[in-house]
Each structure stands twice: as C-alpha cells, then as structure tokens.
Amino acid sequence: MIEACSNGPSHNLRARCLLAGPDLVVVVDGGDSPHVGAVAMASPRPSLRPGGGTSADVSVLCRAGHKEDDLARQLAKALAAALDRQVVVCAGMHWDGLDQVGLALVMQNAAALPALIVAALAAHAGTAGPAPEA
Numbered sequence: 001m002i003e004a005c006s007n008g009p010s011h012n013l014r015a016r017c018l019l020a021g022p023d024l025v026v027v028v029d030g031g032d033s034p035h036v037g038a039v040a041m042a043s044p045r046p047s048l049r050p051g052g053g054t055s056a057d058v059s060v061l062c063r064a065g066h067k068e069d070d071l072a073r074q075l076a077k078a079l080a081a082a083l084d085r086q087v088v089v090c091a092g093m094h095w096d097g098l099d100q101v102g103l104a105l106v107m108q109n110a111a112a113l114p115a116l117i118v119a120a121l122a123a124h125a126g127t128a129g130p131a132p133e134a
Contacts, residue, residue: 002124004116006109011095011102013109015075015117023086024079026117028071030093030106037068037092042080056080056087068092071110078114083121 002017013030029035040060047055056077062069068091076089095102 002120004113004120006112006116008105008109008112011105011109013093013106013113015113017117017121023088024083024121026075026079026087026089028075028089028091028093028110028113030109031095033094033096035092035094036063036090037066038062038072038090040069040072040076040089040091042076042087042089044080044084044086054081054084066092071107075110075113079117082114082118 002019004015004017006012006014011030013028016027016029018025018027038060040058042056042058044054044056047053049055058073058077058080060069060073062072072089072091075091076087079089080087093106095106098106
C-alpha cells in the first residue's frame, strides 16, 4: 500500500493507493467519519484538443446524499491522464460542522492530491510510469 497525505493547515485528506496489475485503486478519506461516499473510474485516452496529450473519460457512482462525486471524478481523471492507466477512486470524508472555510480547505487539499500521489508512486520502485503493454 502506498500512501499520500495532503499537508494543509487543516481538513487534510489521506490517499491509500494499491497497484492492481497495471491499474491503480485509490481510497481517499479524512475527517471525523471516513466512509464510502462516491466511486469514480477513469480510462485514459488521447485528448480531443490538438496536441493535447492524454485526457480521460470518467464514470461516477455517488451514494445518495453524499457530495464526494466531484472530488472522486477530478482525482480519477487527473491520475488516469498523468499515469496513462486505469484508475478507480473511492472517496468518503466527513467533518462535523463543516463550514465554507473548511470546505475550501478540503477542496484545496484535494487539488494537491494528484501530484502527491504521482510523487509517492514514483518513489515506490519506479511504478509511476505508463502501464506496461499487454
């Protein structure tokens, strides 16, 4: 298991990563009550923009009443494009009494996760490159 954690002033997130063959599974949690709130699966593909490199298509399932779908979607898409591999992200975090300032900190910490995860994978025995060809 490979871990990456945001290091903001508060409302930090932890990503636990598991390599599943050429694919990547990421569980993101944080706060007072980690849980399963949303799951996103991203598949890399050539960008539709001229000279755009790699992008990704994403499918999302969100548990009723939960709001982790945007975080899961953005993280899965960023990682699939950066790593050129299939990525599944399961996200669930909860802070009691979360206000707008706290929410902004969560989103700031979430935005830092793709680079932190790529760096953690790179530090783990050269696993951050594109998926090997079958």
